[in-house]
Amino acid sequence: MTYLIEMGVDPKLLQLSLSIPSSDIRYLTAGEMTQFGVTTSLPATNQNVTANGGNTPPTKQMPTIAAPSDETRALRFIAEYHDAWSRANPDALAFMSTVYAESVGFYGKAVSRDEVLNEKAAFAERWPVRAYSVKHSSERVVCASTCAVSGVVEWFAHSPRRAKSSSGVADFSLTWDPSTSRIMSETGPVLATDRKAREPVRIISQWQDQNGQCRGGSGDSDETREACSRREAIGAKLQAVGWCYGREGEYGYQMGEWHVCGRQC
Structure with a gap:
């Protein structure tokens, strides 16, 4: 989300992407790309015409982003x-x-x-x-x-x-x-x-706290999106030390525990 903001892209794009199932693909329309700030120029057909008949390149006012403190x-x-x-x-x-x-x-x-x-x-x-x-x-x-x-x-x-x-x-x-x-x-x-x-019980507890905030919070809330981001970061650390969430063949609602990767029971 920080990177999106730094690039002048509306953070709501992240909210949209998180709403799409991992098995699906959502293509943005040209209008949506302009709305979210993904594109930074207008189509050539929308160019301004000067008094002498010449075309001038269109300009788009990029948002001013304050440097981080x-x-x-x-x-x-x-x-x-x-x-x-x-x-x-x-x-x-x-x-x-x-x-x-x-x-x-x-x-x-x-x-x-x-x-x-x-x-x-x-x-x-x-x-x-x-x-x-x-x-x-x-x-x-x-x-x-x-x-x-x-x-x-x-x-x-x-x-x-x-x-x-x-x-x-x-x-x-x-x-x-x-x-x-x-x-x-x-x-x-x-x-x-x-x-x-x-077992990494402390790190798992942190993941569970953030997972609860991610799944239980409002999808329009910055706090919810940040909790989801923290959950993913903690989950990556657990996987790096050999722990996995859920087992092969399970769907999201069935995944209930962290376990040593490769252990089936």
Whole structure:
């Protein structure tokens, strides 16, 4: 939805697309493409005619879109950060290599970016399968020359080689520089760990909360569309750690639980 807005397209186009079953296709008419802002010029037959008989190219006033605030950018960065850390190690570490300043206040110590990345790499090697998801509405942002960003994140991590799993919840706090998009400092205590965790129950609970808001909210509501988007993002993280929703041959109304992918009962 953010991308649509940035491109000058009416966000109602997303609402329309979500109303179409996955087994169907809905083609936009020329009028609808103009209405939603998909097309940015008028047909040649509608060109204006000047007094001397010459044609002048038609113009369309594009909507003025305000640049996102630093607070909005900081929230977007936090989402991207935890999404990236939930990916496979090569992608996750490639992202991390671009987001830290040369010197970082890292959990109470002043260290270099290389030291941070070494620690991230060691953690990723120990826990190669990860899902990190920020609890909705826990985020707090205050921006001046830099942005102080905090919130609560829940995680599930697994090591197939060691047959170990980890699950819990932690506070996180970052200082983020909006001029460079770099992290200046990072810290955050662990609030709780789940003993003998074998399932991503916290992440599944987040998905269920957003699924309830997505399915139970008004289709015309921005809040409903945002809940649906959050649900899809959380669902992708669960699938990345080997969990699937529903089973082969089931329809949407029959799908009632998350389970280890490939397990039939």
